[in-house]
Amino acid sequence: xxxxxxxxxxxxxxxxxxxxxxxxxxxxxxxxxxxxxxxxxxxxxxxxxxxxxxxxxxxxxxxxxxxxxxxxxxxxxxxxxxxxxxxxxxxxxxxxxxxxxxxxxxxxxxxxxxxxxxx
Amino acid sequence: xxxxxxxxxxxxxxxxxxxxxxxxxxxxxxxxxxxxxxxxxxxxxxxxxxxxxxxxxxxxxxxxxxxxxxxxxxxxxxxxxxxxxxxxxxxxxxxxxxxxxxxxxxx
Numbered sequence: 001x002x003x004x005x006x007x008x009x010x011x012x013x014x015x016x017x018x019x020x021x022x023x024x025x026x027x028x029x030x031x032x033x034x035x036x037x038x039x040x041x042x043x044x045x046x047x048x049x050x051x052x053x054x055x056x057x058x059x060x061x062x063x064x065x066x067x068x069x070x071x072x073x074x075x076x077x078x079x080x081x082x083x084x085x086x087x088x089x090x091x092x093x094x095x096x097x098x099x100x101x102x103x104x105x106x107x108x109x110x111x112x113x114x115x116x117x118x119x
Numbered sequence: 120x121x122x123x124x125x126x127x128x129x130x131x132x133x134x135x136x137x138x139x140x141x142x143x144x145x146x147x148x149x150x151x152x153x154x155x156x157x158x159x160x161x162x163x164x165x166x167x168x169x170x171x172x173x174x175x176x177x178x179x180x181x182x183x184x185x186x187x188x189x190x191x192x193x194x195x196x197x198x199x200x201x202x203x204x205x206x207x208x209x210x211x212x213x214x215x216x217x218x219x220x221x222x223x224x225x226x
Contacts, residue, residue: 045206
């Protein structure tokens with residue numbers, strides 16, 4: 001069965017960096033696009049970034065463009081999110097999610113990892 | 120950016136009742152709309168994609184309709200496990216956006 005397991009969350013000071021990972025199993029990772037979606041405490045969902053199955057295309061939300069970088073290692077079945085210049089408003093649970101079809105929807109989700117940006 | 124407005128914010132119903140949730144887009148998204156269910160402490164689950172197609176394993180009591188700017192998620196007869204928050208999401212334009220959610224609570 002499809003499994004997505006995020007890791008790397010924690011407490012970090014504003015302006016610092018953090019890298020999230022998402023380990024995938026149960027499907028052919030190298031053929032699927034992947035997303036990061038976040039959810040601030042007691043708030044709704046917000047799409048963060050997409051990476052194409054082969055890494056050839058990336059898209060970002062305006063709120064993270066220039067600060068966050070999505071990447072993947074298909075040999076390790078792992079998705080990453082490098083988060084630099086973190087701000088208070090980046091505090092959220094970060095989910096990795098499998099792309100349903102060409103950057104459209106999110107058909108499987110991990111359980112999320114909490115990132116808290118606080119001094 | 121396409122804004123999705125969900126209504127009502129909260130829906131108070133009893134098990135067995137019919138639930139009707141609305142999602143309105145700030146501009147046409149054609150049929151490129153999905154619905155998700157999220158329970159407390161859990162990740163969201165895809166219910167409906169392309170406005171009216173049930174995702175794998177989703178019970179038939181969930182149905183979606185609409186096109187353009189107005190969409191509806193209907194739960195024909197609420198089961199105890201259906202009390203949750205529901206989000207709509209569009210794939211018509213970048214960035215992908217979600218509505219703010221409708222909470223379906225037990226009356």
